Structure formats: C-alpha cells, structure tokens
Amino acid sequence: MKAVLILAVKSAWARRLTLGITLVAIALASALLFAVERVRHDARQSFTQAVSGVDLVVGARSGSVQLMLYAVFRAGSATHNIRWESFEAIATHPAVDWAVPLVLGDSHRGFAVLGTTPDYFRHFRYSDQRALGFAAGHSFADVFETVLGSAVAAELRLRVGDRITLSHGMAETGPGHDDKPFTVVGVLAPTGTPVDRSVHVNLESISAIHLDWVGGAPLPGLAIPAEFVKKFDLQPKEITAFLVGLKNRADVFRLQRHINGYRGEPLMAVMPGVALDELWQTLGMIERTLLAMSALVVVIGLAGLLATMLASLNERRRELAILRALGASPRELFLLLTAEGLLVTTLGVALGLGLLAVGTFFFAPLLQAHFGIILQWRLLAPNEWLLLAAILATGLIASLIPGWRAWRMSLADGLTPRN
Amino acid sequence: MTALSIVNLAYRWPRQQTVCLDIPRFDIAAGERVFLHGPSGGGKSTLLGLLGGVAVPEKGAIELLGQNITALSGHSRDRFRADHIGFIFQQFNLLPWLSAIDNVLLPCTFSARRKQRAGNPRDEAARLLTHLDLAPDLWHKPAGELSVGQQQRVAAARALIGRPEILIADEPTSALDAPRQQIFIDLLLAEAKADGAALLFVSHDERLAAHFDRKVALAEINRVAVSKPAPAS
Structure with missing residues (x-):
C-alpha cells in the first residue's frame, strides 16, 4: 500500500509536465472559486455590518x-x-x-x-x-x-x-x-x-x-x-x-x-435591515451565478485531469502489466491511479489557496477602495472548508474513473498487455 | 519436492467455445531448468498467466511449491506471485522512469519475504547487477535510457532478487541479437543454479535449448491441437 503510493508519486513525477499543466489549471480554478466565495462572503459581511442602531x-x-x-x-x-x-x-x-x-x-x-x-x-x-x-x-x-x-x-x-x-x-x-x-x-x-x-x-x-x-x-x-x-x-x-x-x-x-x-x-x-435584505436579494442572483460559474470552472479543470489521466493510461498499459507481474493486485493498480489523481487535485487546490492568499494581499486594498468591501485575511472559514471538501470529493470521483479503468485493464491483460 | 505441478488443467478464453489449454500432467522439479517451446499463438503466454495466478483455469490444479494456487483467493495469488515467482518478459520489462537499481528493488517493495531473503536489498541489487555485467555507472540512469540488452539484464536481476523459488522467462532473448542471446541465457542459467531456483524458459526458438536440463514442447503436454490456434497473445 505504502509502496504503491510511493510509486504513484514517482510515476507522476515522471510525467510532471502534463500533470503540472493540469495541476496549474486546477489551482487557478480553485483559486477563482475560493476568491468568489470569499468576496461574496466578505461583501455581505461588509454590507450588513455597515449600520446598526439606526431605526x-x-x-x-x-x-x-x-x-x-x-x-x-x-x-x-x-x-x-x-x-x-x-x-x-x-x-x-x-x-x-x-x-x-x-x-x-x-x-x-x-x-x-x-x-x-x-x-x-x-x-x-x-x-x-x-x-x-x-x-x-x-x-x-x-x-x-x-x-x-x-x-x-x-x-x-x-x-x-x-x-x-x-x-x-x-x-x-x-x-x-x-x-x-x-x-x-x-x-x-x-x-x-x-x-x-x-x-x-x-x-x-x-x-x-x-x-x-x-x-x-x-x-x-x-x-x-x-x-x-x-x-x-x-x-x-x-x-x-x-x-x-x-x-x-x-x-x-x-x-x-x-x-x-x-x-x-x-x-x-x-429600515436599514430590511433595505439591506432587499439589496442583498438583488445581488444574490449575481452572486449565485458567479459562484455557479466558478464551480463549473473547477469541474472543467478536473475534467482536464480526467482526460489527461485516461490518455496516459493507454501508454501506461505495459507499466501496469509489469507491476502486476511483480505481485501488484488489481486493487493496488486501482489505488495507484486514484492516488495520482487525488495527489494532483490536492496539490492543485493547495496551490490555489496559495494564489488566493497572494491575491488577497494584493487586491484587498483595491476592493476596499472601490467597492467598500473589506476582505479579511484569514484561514479557511467553515463554508470554505466545505468548498475545499467538495473540490477534493469531485477530484476523488474524477480519479476513481482512471483507477477503475486500470483495474479492468489489468484483469483483461494479465501479464501481457495487448497493444 | 516439485516446484511446479499441473494436474488435469483446462482453460478456455472468456467467451470462447473451444478449450485452448488441456494439460493432463506437467511437472518441474525444484531447481530444474526447463525449456518449453511452441509456436507463437500456441497458448504459451496463457499458460504463464495461469502459472502466475492472474488467470484461473476452468478445471484442474496448479501446484506451486506444494500450494494449489487455484484454490487461493485472487489477493492471495497476487501475494504468492510476489513472494515466489520472478518474471522476465520479451522486452519493456522495466518502469522507464525508475533508475535501473530501483527497478531491481521493486520486488522487495511488493514482497516482505523477498526483501527479507535479499538481506540488504541495495547490496544484493548491486551484487546481481555486477554479476549480470551491468556497469555501475548505468545503475542510477533511468531504465528507459538503457539499451535493450542492458534492460534485459536489469530485468533478470529484478527477477532474481530475494531468491524466488521459481523463475519464469517468456521469450526474454527475442529482442537481443544472436551472440548476446546465448550469453544472456547462460547468465540466467548460472544464476538460477546458484539460487537453486526452478527455471521455466519459454521460447519459439528451439536453438536456444542447448544448456537446459530438459526440453519440452508445448504440443507434448497440451492435448489441444495447435492447428486451431488460440487468439493471439
């Protein structure tokens, strides 16, 4: 199990160029999603905190x-x-x-x-x-x-x-x-x-x-x-x-x-509270649309990962047969591919969060100056943890597909790949 | 003790009407070095898949080292293969992105038994590569950058590490030029003898059979006529 994970990392490193491009796409997509969510949350925060005690x-x-x-x-x-x-x-x-x-x-x-x-x-x-x-x-x-x-x-x-x-x-x-x-x-x-x-x-x-x-x-x-x-x-x-x-x-x-x-x-x-709610309802549509669009961008990024991995799987058919001959079970080959996808997703999201931090640092003053939105410097809020979990879960689902293909392939090929 | 014993084996490809292997009896003694020959497409690779435990016969038993592997679960067969069998294939045996020496060490990551039997795996890998005449400056090169002949020697070292009781070689010399073929076979035979491992060497080229203990034609042990070839393997 541990051996398979180490192999997954080494194998991924050998294909670092294509996987790296996919990783950057996932990073940009998740940074966008997190940024939209954060601006959305902080805009609401900024608006609702702007006035109180006024009837x-x-x-x-x-x-x-x-x-x-x-x-x-x-x-x-x-x-x-x-x-x-x-x-x-x-x-x-x-x-x-x-x-x-x-x-x-x-x-x-x-x-x-x-x-x-x-x-x-x-x-x-x-x-x-x-x-x-x-x-x-x-x-x-x-x-x-x-x-x-x-x-x-x-x-x-x-x-x-x-x-x-x-x-x-x-x-x-x-x-x-x-x-x-x-x-x-x-x-x-x-x-x-x-x-x-x-x-x-x-x-x-x-x-x-x-x-x-x-x-x-x-x-x-x-x-x-x-x-x-x-x-x-x-x-x-x-x-x-x-x-x-x-x-x-x-x-x-x-x-x-x-x-x-x-x-x-x-x-x-x-009444300020009522008017702010009304304002928020007007903005809510735009806000949800933006969020849905950035979620879609993340899905596209993960679809890119899936495409890259499936494309490489045919070239790696012999690699899987070799591992099989060495004693790897179909289950371990499934794990090998799934781990690779999850690794790229996780690193992509981590890089995305890094981009978010850097972006916040540079754009927070601008947002505050032009829109009065105060962007907080903070670790992940609860709803952002949910978002993170959702991206990783989607990445996992995307990674299960090449894993499943590898499983099927190794059962059909045995020790001698047909290609 | 026998290293390998096949009794009343029958195998049919999935979704095929006719049986492609029907072997009443075939044995290899411990430490015996056997040359098995047969035409391409004669079911040799299918037989190796069965011996390796990646396929299961329709009926019959395959006993390896006294263990009937057809009675084991898929996972146990995989473990058994990792622990007791070293494979060498025709070519592209190696993970091209791993160094030569890391390729040799791979069986030790899949099998605790072979790791333990190798003693210090790195030293053992170095010893095997030296024995197989691979210059030390090549050990840390990615396997994909080695010549075919060098790759086959790395593959042999990998099959030998941790002294598995059974070695299975499937046309390992077909990618080599004629003078190197005999050199490779002699190296393999010598290492198998030194380790006391049984060797099943499969090839269509009977000329290579000279130095083996026994030569067997697949047609002798398989009752299915070769005139009706099984799907290409």
Whole structure:
C-alpha cells in the first residue's frame, strides 16, 4: 500500500509536465472559486455590518436600495434633497429619540465628505451595536474643522492638525473650495465600514463653503473670505438625508408610515435591515451565478485531469502489466491511479489557496477602495472548508474513473498487455 | 519436492467455445531448468498467466511449491506471485522512469519475504547487477535510457532478487541479437543454479535449448491441437 503510493508519486513525477499543466489549471480554478466565495462572503459581511442602531434612514422619495446606497455606503447620489423644515418636523416628533442630518456631495481626493452634527458620533452604530471611537483628537465643534475616517487618514497620511481642502462633487478636479481650508481635529478608530472612508465636517461648514456658490458653480466676482462666513446664517436650507433613532422601537412602523405620508414634500423612510435584505436579494442572483460559474470552472479543470489521466493510461498499459507481474493486485493498480489523481487535485487546490492568499494581499486594498468591501485575511472559514471538501470529493470521483479503468485493464491483460 | 505441478488443467478464453489449454500432467522439479517451446499463438503466454495466478483455469490444479494456487483467493495469488515467482518478459520489462537499481528493488517493495531473503536489498541489487555485467555507472540512469540488452539484464536481476523459488522467462532473448542471446541465457542459467531456483524458459526458438536440463514442447503436454490456434497473445 505504502509502496504503491510511493510509486504513484514517482510515476507522476515522471510525467510532471502534463500533470503540472493540469495541476496549474486546477489551482487557478480553485483559486477563482475560493476568491468568489470569499468576496461574496466578505461583501455581505461588509454590507450588513455597515449600520446598526439606526431605526430609520430618511431621504427624498426614490428607491430604498438607492437611499441606502448613498446615505450609508456613499455610493451613487441622491436624486433630490429634502428641506430643513421637513427634518425639523420629523426630528421633533414625539416618538423620535434622536435625528442626525446628513449632507453629501463634496469630496476630498475621492473620499466622500459628510456634513453632519457632532451627534453623529454619539448615535451612529455599526456591526454589533458598536459606537464610533476616536483614535486621535475629538469631534468637530466649529466651522472648517474636520474628523477623518481611519482609512482616509491612513491613505492620505493625515494627522490631527493637518489642513485639507474640499472639492465640489466627487471629481478630484474641477472647481474646488481651495479658499476655505479645513483643519483635521480628529481621526476615528477603524470600523471596517464606509465610515472609514468618509471625511466628516459640520453641517454649517458645508453651507459656509457654498456661500459664494450658486447652482453648483462659484459666482463670478463674489468671493467671501473664510473669516467672514460667520456673519452669515449658516443654517442649511436643504439636507440629503437623515438618520432616526426611536425612543421605542415598536413605533418604527407607525413613524415610517408617518414619514412616507408626510405632506410637506415626498419623503421616504426605510429600515436599514430590511433595505439591506432587499439589496442583498438583488445581488444574490449575481452572486449565485458567479459562484455557479466558478464551480463549473473547477469541474472543467478536473475534467482536464480526467482526460489527461485516461490518455496516459493507454501508454501506461505495459507499466501496469509489469507491476502486476511483480505481485501488484488489481486493487493496488486501482489505488495507484486514484492516488495520482487525488495527489494532483490536492496539490492543485493547495496551490490555489496559495494564489488566493497572494491575491488577497494584493487586491484587498483595491476592493476596499472601490467597492467598500473589506476582505479579511484569514484561514479557511467553515463554508470554505466545505468548498475545499467538495473540490477534493469531485477530484476523488474524477480519479476513481482512471483507477477503475486500470483495474479492468489489468484483469483483461494479465501479464501481457495487448497493444 | 516439485516446484511446479499441473494436474488435469483446462482453460478456455472468456467467451470462447473451444478449450485452448488441456494439460493432463506437467511437472518441474525444484531447481530444474526447463525449456518449453511452441509456436507463437500456441497458448504459451496463457499458460504463464495461469502459472502466475492472474488467470484461473476452468478445471484442474496448479501446484506451486506444494500450494494449489487455484484454490487461493485472487489477493492471495497476487501475494504468492510476489513472494515466489520472478518474471522476465520479451522486452519493456522495466518502469522507464525508475533508475535501473530501483527497478531491481521493486520486488522487495511488493514482497516482505523477498526483501527479507535479499538481506540488504541495495547490496544484493548491486551484487546481481555486477554479476549480470551491468556497469555501475548505468545503475542510477533511468531504465528507459538503457539499451535493450542492458534492460534485459536489469530485468533478470529484478527477477532474481530475494531468491524466488521459481523463475519464469517468456521469450526474454527475442529482442537481443544472436551472440548476446546465448550469453544472456547462460547468465540466467548460472544464476538460477546458484539460487537453486526452478527455471521455466519459454521460447519459439528451439536453438536456444542447448544448456537446459530438459526440453519440452508445448504440443507434448497440451492435448489441444495447435492447428486451431488460440487468439493471439
């Protein structure tokens, strides 16, 4: 038995070129499958952990998924703003415990700028009811002060006391707000959510940098220097969205109906959990399709292994007869071929996992920057162990076929192969 | 004691009407060196398959070293073959990707008995290869790179290692040129004699029979007429 396994390894090594190509195909296929599964899992993780402790997200009437995307994930933009009066009316509703306004639309070197109030840091929760914490500094208090998410600070190498300027819109070029620089007063602790990639400023600061702007462009001939902005009323007239926390969660449906039927303007309130589920259902199809396709690629890789082994079996017919004459039983020849297939599969999957580790290392920052998906560096998760077992089981099944052929061949040939 | 004894053996190929081997009696004494000749397609290879235990007769008994191998299970026959029989074939005897010496050592990986009888298998393999006149610089070359004559000598060393009681050679010289044929046969006969092994040497070429203890024609022991040839083997 052990002798047969050693022979299987030596024999496979003698055909290392063809088997090596097959092995690489299996490695690439399984790396793809693991990558899809991991991105899928971590994307879901990233999405579901992005917000908690918020009972309702309110914005202009559109789609609930769209509202979640721009209000929580800083992806896409609002079709409409909502009036400050509407916010005030709902914030003072007796069922409401707290309400935090959000203004979006500006950016700093590709990172979204969120105009809000210091209450945001107090009430916002992510993951499992975890509050935001400061890694350095404190909340903003005055205009032209900013609090950076951890990824913003890390990637742009900014620290408390540094000064930054904002750009209008999400573009990194175009008209900017260079005349009114901001001072970094705080950096948040990492959360693994879009908060890490946001630049937080006071609501009033957003009004201040747009004082001399009309309709999305600076007014020619009008420039209001930073030191004079406090002479103006900086109360914003419009906001993008707001977050609501309730005194009693049982009121959530009642308040949602109230907001959705608000007479002042068309508003929409969504429950984050429900909206995320909805978002996930939309993505679920794509996700399952991708997974099925990569599973198919693995099957193709293993089919290649099967083809290679069956093709070599005819050339090895004499080899099997020699082993038979030396005392190998048909069962041992079956084992010889099956072991070879399983060996190539196992090494292929191992190499695939190696590729996955290297790939994660290189692509994780990209995924996080562009899609907000945080790819975890980890050993295999339980579902990935299942995937691994499934690949190996399929590889075993594929290997049983040449094994079975060798068995049959050796019984038919005896000591003298017919070829 | 007899090394080999066949009693009332009959064998028919699967899905064939006629019997291709019908041998009432055939014996080889321990240490006896027998030359068996017969035309190609006369059932020689079939007989060797039966002696090796990879095929089972329809009826009759094959006793090797006093053990009726037809009564054994397939697995036990495989073990018996590994322990007691050394085979040499016409050509392509070796695993081309293993070195010459590793080919010689193969029986010791399949049979604990032969490994034990070989003493130190590597030394024994080296001794046999030296005896069979294979230069040491060839021992570690892949077997596939050796000439046919060298390969046959490696095959002989492999058949001899661990001193099996029975050696079976099936046309082992047919791939060699005439002068080398007799040299190879003499080497084989000498080694068989030194080990006290019975040798059954099968060939269609009667000229090679000179130095054997006994010469037998398959037609003498097989009652099936050769005029109705069995399927080519």
